Amino acid sequence: MAPTHRAPASDARPDTAGPAKAATATRAGRRPALGHPLLRHGLWALAALAAVALLTAATGPVTDLRVADVGLHLLAVAGLQLLVGTSGQVSLGHGAFMFVGAYTMALLVVNLPAVPLAAGMAAACAAGCLAGLAVGAATARLHGPYLAGATLMLAVGLPAVALRFPDLLGGANGLAFTAIGAPPALSGLVDDTQWRALVVWTVALIGLVVLATATRGRLGRHLRALRDDPTAAALSGIPVGRARVTAFVISAGAGSLAGACQAYVLGTATPSTYALTLSLVLLAALVLGGLGSLWGAFWAALAIVYVEVAGTELAHALELDTDVRNNLPVVFFGAVLIIIVLAWPRGVHGALSALGRHRSTPSQTGDS
Amino acid sequence: MEHFANLTLNGLATGAVYAALALSLVLIYQATRVLNFAQPAFALVSAYLAYAVTAATGSYWAGFAAALAAGALLGAATERLLVRPLRNASPLSPIIATLGLLMVLQGAVGMVWGNEPLSFAYPLDYRGRFSPADAFALASVLLVALALFALYRFTPAGLRMRAAAIRPEAARLSGVRVGAVLASAWALASAIGALAGMLAAPPFLTPNAFDLVFVFAIAAAVAGGLENPFGAVAGGLAVGVLLSYVTGYAGPELTALAALVVLLTVLALKPDGLFSRAAARKV
Amino acid sequence: GQTGEGAEADLDVSTGVTDDTVTIGAHMPLTGPAAPGYSQISVGAQAVYDFVNANGGVHGRTIEYLAEDDAYDPTRTVEVTRELVHQDEIFAMVGGLGTPTHSKVVDFLNTEGVPDLFPSSGALMWNDPEKYPLTYGYQVDYTKESKILGEYISEEFEDAKVGYLLQNDDVGVDSQRGLDMYLQDQAVSVEHYESGAEDLSAQIAGLEREGAEVVVCACIPNYVALGLLESARIGYEPQFITSSIGGDTVTLRGLLSSFAEQAGSGGDPDDFLNGLMTLGYLPPVELGGDDPWVAFLRGVYDEYGGDAPLSNTTVYGMVQAVQFVRALEAAGEDPTRASLIEALESLEPGGPGLVPFSSTGEDRGGYAGGFITRYEDGELEMVRDPAVTDNAEGDIEPAEVDRPLPEDIGPLAQG
Amino acid sequence: MDGHVLSVEQLTVAFGGLTALDRVTFDVPHRSVVGLIGPNGAGKTTVFNAVSGVVRPREGTLRRHGRPLRRHRPHHLPRLGISRMLQGLGLFPGMTVLENVMVGADPLATGGLPGMLTGLGRAPRDERRVRERAEAALHEFGVADTAHALPGTLPYGVQKRVALARACVCSPELLLLDEPASGLAADEVSELAERVRGMRAHGSVLLVEHHMDLVMRVCDRVVVLDFGRVIADGTPDEVRADPAVERAYLGPPEGDGDLLAPDGPEEARDGR
Amino acid sequence: MAADPALRAASAPPALRTEGLTVHYGAVRALDTVDLEVAPGALHAVLGANGAGKTTFLRAASGLHPPRSGRVLLFGEDVTGAPAEELVRRGLLHVPEGGGVLTELTVEENLRLGGLVRRGRAARAAALGEVYDLFEPLRERRTRSASSLSGGERQMLAIGRALMAGPRVILLDEPSLGLAPLITRRIMHLLQDLRSRTGLTVVLVEQNARTALRASDRAHVLDQGAVATEGPSADLLGDPRVRAAYLGL
Numbered sequence A: 001m002a003p004t005h006r007a008p009a010s011d012a013r014p015d016t017a018g019p020a021k022a023a024t025a026t027r028a029g030r031r032p033a034l035g036h037p038l039l040r041h042g043l044w045a046l047a048a049l050a051a052v053a054l055l056t057a058a059t060g061p062v063t064d065l066r067v068a069d070v071g072l073h074l075l076a077v078a079g080l081q082l083l084v085g086t087s088g089q090v091s092l093g094h095g096a097f098m099f100v101g102a103y104t105m106a107l108l109v110v111n112l113p114a115v116p117l118a119a120g121m122a123a124a125c126a127a128g129c130l131a132g133l134a135v136g137a138a139t140a141r142l143h144g145p146y147l148a149g150a151t152l153m154l155a156v157g158l159p160a161v162a163l164r165f166p167d168l169l170g171g172a173n174g175l176a177f178t179a180i181g182a183p184p185a186l187s188g189l190v191d192d193t194q195w196r197a198l199v200v201w202t203v204a205l206i207g208l209v210v211l212a213t214a215t216r217g218r219l220g221r222h223l224r225a226l227r228d229d230p231t232a233a234a235l236s237g238i239p240v241g242r243a244r245v246t247a248f249v250i251s252a253g254a255g256s257l258a259g260a261c262q263a264y265v266l267g268t269a270t271p272s273t274y275a276l277t278l279s280l281v282l283l284a285a286l287v288l289g290g291l292g293s294l295w296g297a298f299w300a301a302l303a304i305v306y307v308e309v310a311g312t313e314l315a316h317a318l319e320l321d322t323d324v325r326n327n328l329p330v331v332f333f334g335a336v337l338i339i340i341v342l343a344w345p346r347g348v349h350g351a352l353s354a355l356g357r358h359r360s361t362p363s364q365t366g367d368s
Numbered sequence B: 001m002e003h004f005a006n007l008t009l010n011g012l013a014t015g016a017v018y019a020a021l022a023l024s025l026v027l028i029y030q031a032t033r034v035l036n037f038a039q040p041a042f043a044l045v046s047a048y049l050a051y052a053v054t055a056a057t058g059s060y061w062a063g064f065a066a067a068l069a070a071g072a073l074l075g076a077a078t079e080r081l082l083v084r085p086l087r088n089a090s091p092l093s094p095i096i097a098t099l100g101l102l103m104v105l106q107g108a109v110g111m112v113w114g115n116e117p118l119s120f121a122y123p124l125d126y127r128g129r130f131s132p133a134d135a136f137a138l139a140s141v142l143l144v145a146l147a148l149f150a151l152y153r154f155t156p157a158g159l160r161m162r163a164a165a166i167r168p169e170a171a172r173l174s175g176v177r178v179g180a181v182l183a184s185a186w187a188l189a190s191a192i193g194a195l196a197g198m199l200a201a202p203p204f205l206t207p208n209a210f211d212l213v214f215v216f217a218i219a220a221a222v223a224g225g226l227e228n229p230f231g232a233v234a235g236g237l238a239v240g241v242l243l244s245y246v247t248g249y250a251g252p253e254l255t256a257l258a259a260l261v262v263l264l265t266v267l268a269l270k271p272d273g274l275f276s277r278a279a280a281r282k283v
Numbered sequence C: 001g002q003t004g005e006g007a008e009a010d011l012d013v014s015t016g017v018t019d020d021t022v023t024i025g026a027h028m029p030l031t032g033p034a035a036p037g038y039s040q041i042s043v044g045a046q047a048v049y050d051f052v053n054a055n056g057g058v059h060g061r062t063i064e065y066l067a068e069d070d071a072y073d074p075t076r077t078v079e080v081t082r083e084l085v086h087q088d089e090i091f092a093m094v095g096g097l098g099t100p101t102h103s104k105v106v107d108f109l110n111t112e113g114v115p116d117l118f119p120s121s122g123a124l125m126w127n128d129p130e131k132y133p134l135t136y137g138y139q140v141d142y143t144k145e146s147k148i149l150g151e152y153i154s155e156e157f158e159d160a161k162v163g164y165l166l167q168n169d170d171v172g173v174d175s176q177r178g179l180d181m182y183l184q185d186q187a188v189s190v191e192h193y194e195s196g197a198e199d200l201s202a203q204i205a206g207l208e209r210e211g212a213e214v215v216v217c218a219c220i221p222n223y224v225a226l227g228l229l230e231s232a233r234i235g236y237e238p239q240f241i242t243s244s245i246g247g248d249t250v251t252l253r254g255l256l257s258s259f260a261e262q263a264g265s266g267g268d269p270d271d272f273l274n275g276l277m278t279l280g281y282l283p284p285v286e287l288g289g290d291d292p293w294v295a296f297l298r299g300v301y302d303e304y305g306g307d308a309p310l311s312n313t314t315v316y317g318m319v320q321a322v323q324f325v326r327a328l329e330a331a332g333e334d335p336t337r338a339s340l341i342e343a344l345e346s347l348e349p350g351g352p353g354l355v356p357f358s359s360t361g362e363d364r365g366g367y368a369g370g371f372i373t374r375y376e377d378g379e380l381e382m383v384r385d386p387a388v389t390d391n392a393e394g395d396i397e398p399a400e401v402d403r404p405l406p407e408d409i410g411p412l413a414q415g
Numbered sequence D: 001m002d003g004h005v006l007s008v009e010q011l012t013v014a015f016g017g018l019t020a021l022d023r024v025t026f027d028v029p030h031r032s033v034v035g036l037i038g039p040n041g042a043g044k045t046t047v048f049n050a051v052s053g054v055v056r057p058r059e060g061t062l063r064r065h066g067r068p069l070r071r072h073r074p075h076h077l078p079r080l081g082i083s084r085m086l087q088g089l090g091l092f093p094g095m096t097v098l099e100n101v102m103v104g105a106d107p108l109a110t111g112g113l114p115g116m117l118t119g120l121g122r123a124p125r126d127e128r129r130v131r132e133r134a135e136a137a138l139h140e141f142g143v144a145d146t147a148h149a150l151p152g153t154l155p156y157g158v159q160k161r162v163a164l165a166r167a168c169v170c171s172p173e174l175l176l177l178d179e180p181a182s183g184l185a186a187d188e189v190s191e192l193a194e195r196v197r198g199m200r201a202h203g204s205v206l207l208v209e210h211h212m213d214l215v216m217r218v219c220d221r222v223v224v225l226d227f228g229r230v231i232a233d234g235t236p237d238e239v240r241a242d243p244a245v246e247r248a249y250l251g252p253p254e255g256d257g258d259l260l261a262p263d264g265p266e267e268a269r270d271g272r
Numbered sequence E: 001m002a003a004d005p006a007l008r009a010a011s012a013p014p015a016l017r018t019e020g021l022t023v024h025y026g027a028v029r030a031l032d033t034v035d036l037e038v039a040p041g042a043l044h045a046v047l048g049a050n051g052a053g054k055t056t057f058l059r060a061a062s063g064l065h066p067p068r069s070g071r072v073l074l075f076g077e078d079v080t081g082a083p084a085e086e087l088v089r090r091g092l093l094h095v096p097e098g099g100g101v102l103t104e105l106t107v108e109e110n111l112r113l114g115g116l117v118r119r120g121r122a123a124r125a126a127a128l129g130e131v132y133d134l135f136e137p138l139r140e141r142r143t144r145s146a147s148s149l150s151g152g153e154r155q156m157l158a159i160g161r162a163l164m165a166g167p168r169v170i171l172l173d174e175p176s177l178g179l180a181p182l183i184t185r186r187i188m189h190l191l192q193d194l195r196s197r198t199g200l201t202v203v204l205v206e207q208n209a210r211t212a213l214r215a216s217d218r219a220h221v222l223d224q225g226a227v228a229t230e231g232p233s234a235d236l237l238g239d240p241r242v243r244a245a246y247l248g249l
């Protein structure tokens, strides 16, 4: 440690990215605990599920599909949030865990159609956790760009497994299947897409409750501590390596569940879905949404689904040359990313909460 | 045995391309601690511009010069407009901004030139087991690495560059004009990236042509250690040769997997890359 | 609210048909690594629809063609397809592109009762009336065409060592099955490439090492060009024979145009291409004015197409559109999905193509075979006359086809 | 020997060619304050690093209550009843003061991973206990009102107290303090002295400090290092009177007027 | 042989002068209209409790933190708003709190970096030699990474790096921090020596008020961002009220 003894000088750039330092003074300590955390989070989740049910009941299958898409991406990004925002490990390979989940789900449905959905989800989560354990253990000593590089290669390399075992995993074509839809008892009440959206949100919200509980409690504290200062964290009794791996495992489990949800909704698992782009988009959306808070993950999921839609609609709305029209959505997404990162370096959530603070205490500004 | 030699030579030729892009990544990492995702896009724009200039003038080398100039310009502009404003944000922010830039530039190239492949010439005769074009690629990359090494180690400019990257404020207090130094580092790096683009573009150029090159360049840079230009070159050539063997002996679907396994192995043994110095004292 | 699942979808509907429009959709990669090579297909199809619309449409209705980008990512395919069906309410899917992609929506389209016409893929699964009653193939399937190629090679290059260069997906697998029926004993080497790879040097080196004198490529044009260039680089000169997806010499000429000069002989990309053999089933643009359909399509393309030269890939999309226009016309004044299907099944097997087109109740494999040409300085020489076969053990038989002229087809004639 | 919280025996640490510690031997008795002083680079922090498992000694033994410490790692310290305050404080800038101190108190929690994930089982009780302990420590160190502030926004003296609170919240048996007085104003140093003396009631302190007033005021024993060797070991008065210590570290006795007067011993040191 | 600073002040403009310097961090005013004048060749102390604004003052004076209002004059020239790197070229060196050594560079690279603003290879080499003579431990560790240094060694390196530039005015933020008593004294000696040899002007921020007042000619005492009192150091040291209220002595 340098004998610096004030708040970290603005020019100190730790390369073990503590990406969210200033952004994430959580309120864990600020609010007196309102009952049991599980109860609190569970009530939130039920409210959210009810909202989703209302929304899907009021809209058509295309919106249902997008709602489901938001839900599963929310879960994936929330997992990434724990890894990147809380534990400070930058992963460019989160899509690989979605790959694991999607294929676990697909293999189960294809080979053992009788297995109940919940068991499929549990298996996918377990497979993801195992993958996370392996990856976390292999990369526990890496920091900053080295971890980023290794996980980037993971995102590219792992889906190739499907190409290596075409008989089992379907090669480049992947697997197509139809998982069980709405139970007959509910036919007439909910249609198939709506049912799937509800399943996704149920899974996602369970995942979020776990992630929220873990982040608010001792584990989250440990992860934030080792993000901010690994040496001091170790000296305070935190087994740094093990905590890092734990973060990887949990985040991979969430990513894997999200992948399983995606496979369940769309009935496909294909390597090209889990290409590098997916991993990069997840991370980009996380930063755009705001590091360090599950709300950030929510904005991220919205962005992943709807910026794309907006770009496509823009392209259709404008009378354009073919080449320009085709490429417009990509450019649009990139431009949104740049503008938001420049305008709100702490993401949508950071900007909104700063706004909120500004409103409530107009005299207090100036968080460096 | 002859097959082995062929695979090795092919691997060296593609490895030179990875090495060139890895060099530009390393240089930018050294300068600003940013993993520049827009680097392949700079290379792409430069290569497409070179294509246009070559088509207009009929001279490959006019296109080549235009590419390097365009690369330098793009790099400097990005540093000024995207990276510098995010200096005090989280370290991830500039990385994500460059990712956004990658999307914008890649899409823009598609808008202007379309997504169909263009036929892109080699600088020199490409025929032969180790052709003049291959030799050009390898030689230019080695030369650039040598020059960069000398720049870092022996020149005040290199010292300023490193200082500006590590602790901008402390560097300013030693009289380093951090802004100018960083902009020129980005310009230089992106010119090297443009060189990589010119080497990687033949034979066919598409807006996504450099995606895989970029991935392997990152793997090369990381495996070699981000502190050292020779690490990038060694990493690039090693990755090129390795992938060539894997394709030749095991099957092309395994290349990415093999790269992953090798990278993890290297980093497990040397967490900061092969050419890194000892880890810094923490307390 | 939407139709529940399980119940047989109602086909007596005219979703997507209004008084003056018929809306159809397709999914294809317009961006991303898989886009190159395919964008001309939708350009060609659009040109035909524009031409038809400009000439009064089909039964007075203009055709609205929605080509959506799926970036060759099946997840996106599922999403855009559902949007096309539920939101844009298309009448039919026409020309959904790619095996990995389209195979993920074929179930959905069939259960939703959306006619699924002419997927742009040579996979065998489109021809499965039992499972996919609403799906009708277009492209000659990979196995059929490679059987014809295999037989030809086994006859014409009797003692030659043969190497395969295959795309590492169903294209390669299905093609190899057909080739192996005839070339099992001659094949000395099988090389694969991943689509998206930038380099074939290891594969070509492998083929050369095994001494392959004939190389069959089941590849898209990019990789045919790369293979030709790479062999020229190392001075390896086998006879290249490509399947239908890779043999577009217009595209190949474009790809190779920069290298001819360095090859040192007058600077014509034909130096790479001369002698190249290709399987085809549509009229090749090289036939020029000699073929009424090529002349017609060129006219349409010149007026409504893009800036790129007319290639066989463009023709692929144009013929796809022509076949749809034919079916739509036959579906009657007030088309329903059922009448469209009916019209398809009674469609004359002849069309712009040089081999029969099959879209009957039992066999909806689309083009049923092909012919083989040899390229020489811009001219094509027919080395194997049109033949048809099945994708199993069946024989290869000469094909006869009646080709209507463009002016015989109502919506096209008014021009 | 068993009475000693820590015994350092023949401790030798080398970095490449540089021997940072050379057969260092001393004890920290139960309930005592031991000062560790010496010129810059003498190896004081390195002693701390060896005790806390951050560096591996080349030779020598560390004993706790007579039992050797073998291959222990930094995160074992709380379990060993040892706690360390870093030279640069090492507060977690992204966490509130309360959370910072709660991290120090976390070893009190006993629940496992499932509880942390679900909030079930012992987790809520653990959490409450840890929080109460941390709040008590904040009170004790007079910084309770800053509980929800980020450390970076606080004056340095307050940050120091937070760091101390974090180090002390688990009532360690041995507290390692690395230059706790640096950057503090005179009155704050006095307060610190009181606290350090007060700690003797529960455990022992090993104190590295350049602030001689403090060292002389609070230490029961002082060990002096120079170039990695122990050059003196005794009561503060003995050490102050030791000419070797004066030559190597202290310079001529203070209070003789101008600090800037040329002093002989310094020249002598230059000639080493 | 020190020239009388007061005498020189009469003939030359002050080495450093601030007029109404005011600095904000967001909405917080950290420095409030601070006027200060340092004669060339003087050793001037700035004192105050934790958080009084001493560091902020130095950062504003050296161009690291642009003031909201007020002026900074260097040898009579207005340099308000000039960036720190320009001021370094004009001979104003700031050794920040905690030194700010570049831990990724070697010891010698750190020093060479400091000397880059100096013209002439020979001058740089001579300066390097002088710094090594001054801080022997640095010479022994010249090829080591600066991150391996002990706390005190880093502080030496930071001061050495500033000296490499051949400063005319040097701003030191708590230089004695973490240094052994002997080294602190040597640094004070060195500063005295430099000002008599080269006319160096020193602004010294210190927590240890007694040492600082003994070493300096004049001093300012800051309290909550404003100047509480100022005067010749000896007077301040002798004034019991000042000692009690601001210096905690």
Ligand SMILES: Nc1ncnc2c1ncn2[C@@H]1O[C@H](COP(=O)(O)OP(=O)(O)OP(=O)(O)O)[C@@H](O)[C@H]1O
Binding pocket: B280, B281, B282, D015, D018, D020, D038, D039, D040, D041, D042, D043, D044, D045, D046, D047, E141, E148, E149, E150, E151, E152, E153, E178
């Ligand atoms: N990890 C390391 N690698 C190389 N050298 C080191 C390392 N750690 C310490 N040293 C060297 O060992 C010697 C002792 O360092 P240490 O930090 O223990 O000194 P110290 O007595 O604490 O000094 P200070 O009072 O200045 O803090 C120093 O010369 C330092 O340069």
Ligand SMILES: Nc1ncnc2c1ncn2[C@@H]1O[C@H](COP(=O)(O)OP(=O)(O)OP(=O)(O)O)[C@@H](O)[C@H]1O
Binding pocket: A368, D153, D154, D155, D156, D157, E025, E028, E030, E048, E049, E050, E051, E052, E053, E054, E055, E056, E057, E207
């Ligand atoms: N980056 C910053 N953002 C917000 N407030 C700050 C910042 N830096 C300093 N302050 C505040 O400005 C005031 C003056 O701080 P400064 O660091 O100048 O004091 P100081 O006199 O140097 O104190 P010390 O003796 O602790 O070094 C303090 O109240 C401090 O909390």
Ligand SMILES: [Mg+2]
Binding pocket: D044, D045, D046, D087, E150, E151, E152
């Ligand atoms: Mg120390």
Ligand SMILES: [Mg+2]
Binding pocket: E054, E055, E056, E097, E173
């Ligand atoms: Mg200060």
